[in-house]
Amino acid sequence: MQIDLTGRSAIISGSTAGIGYAIASGLAHAGASVTLTGRQQSRVDEAVASLRRELPDSRVQGVAADLGTREGCDTLIRAVPDTDILINNVGVFAPQDFFETDDDTWEQFFQVNVMSGVRLSRHYARGMKERNWGRIQFLSSESALNIPSEMVHYGMTKSAVQSVSRGLAKVLAGTNVTVNAILPGPTRSEGVVEMLRKSAEEQGSTLEEVEANFVRQTRPSSIIQRIATTEEVANMSVYAASEQASATTGAALRVEGGIVDTMA
Incomplete structure (x- = not known):
């Protein structure tokens, strides 16, 4: 299988390092032009420079914005009004005792992990629907299914993005816009x-x-x-963004090494 995304554009939220950067690299290697995002301009600049060194002919740009806020999402949308591929990867996690996790922490995790993807998808999906082609992905987790007792607040957000992903796929039924959730395990x-x-x-x-x-x-x-390695997760994301994945939508694509003990 030869995945060719030449002529397609992609935005990967939270992509200055880790899974997000690996996905950006994979999409760029497949020929897509990519937009990297992060909260700090210095981190964004470093990531853009790193990808250009890795792939000198790549078309890559960066936008610094706090996507855990409405204002940050608006900053990205103004800078890059349209895209063919949206990877909602930005997220935070941290183990914390349930009884010690206050309201502000629950709200922070919800805003960053869930609402960033909701806000960006709400905007970019419109253009995809009009053009009748697009790929939207939400980075969920096996923790969406196996809620970790040490991170209940985190597991809740990953279950939520999986629900949003499935629902948005139904909203876009009958179009050539696919929406999927990627479920990594420990990476x-x-x-x-x-x-x-x-x-x-x-x-x-x-x-x-x-x-x-x-x-x-x-x-x-x-x-x-x-x-798992970040590249192993990115491989699934790149496939789901491809032309070849046109019949894969509304799915929870697991890259968790078989942790979830079910065949469904």
Whole structure:
């Protein structure tokens, strides 16, 4: 299969590192022009420069905006009014005791993880519908199905984006605009590695030991028995953005190594 996205444009929210950057790289390698986003201009500039070094002929730009706010989404929309492919990847996560998680934290997670995708999709889906072609993806998680007791507030948001994804696919029924949710499991992103590194320091262990124990202890049902790479998640996203994925919509596309113990 040869995926060719030449002539298509893509916006990837939260793409200065981790899964978002890997998806941007994958889409650029397939020929799409990409817009990277992040909250800090310096991080955006670094990511754009990195992708240009990686792929000198790529068409890449960056927009700095806090997409967890209405104003930030408006900033991105003004800078890039239309796109063919929208990857709603931006998100935050952090383990926190349920009884210690206050209202402000719940609201922050909802605004960043859910409403960013709602606001951007509400705008960009209109143009896709008019042009009768588009791809929208929401980065959910296996935590949407296996709500983690240490991150109930996070799991809630990932269940929510999966619901939005399925519902929006129905809204766009009969068009050539597809909407899907991507469900990664534990992935070697910048945020996860930093979390594991802190645990390693606290335990006096190596990062490799903590990573292996993390899978065994917190995701024992994993079939691959390891943390996935960001590129492995990006591969699913690039396929779902392709012409070849035209009949894949309203789906929850799992890249979680078999953690969710169901065949459905």
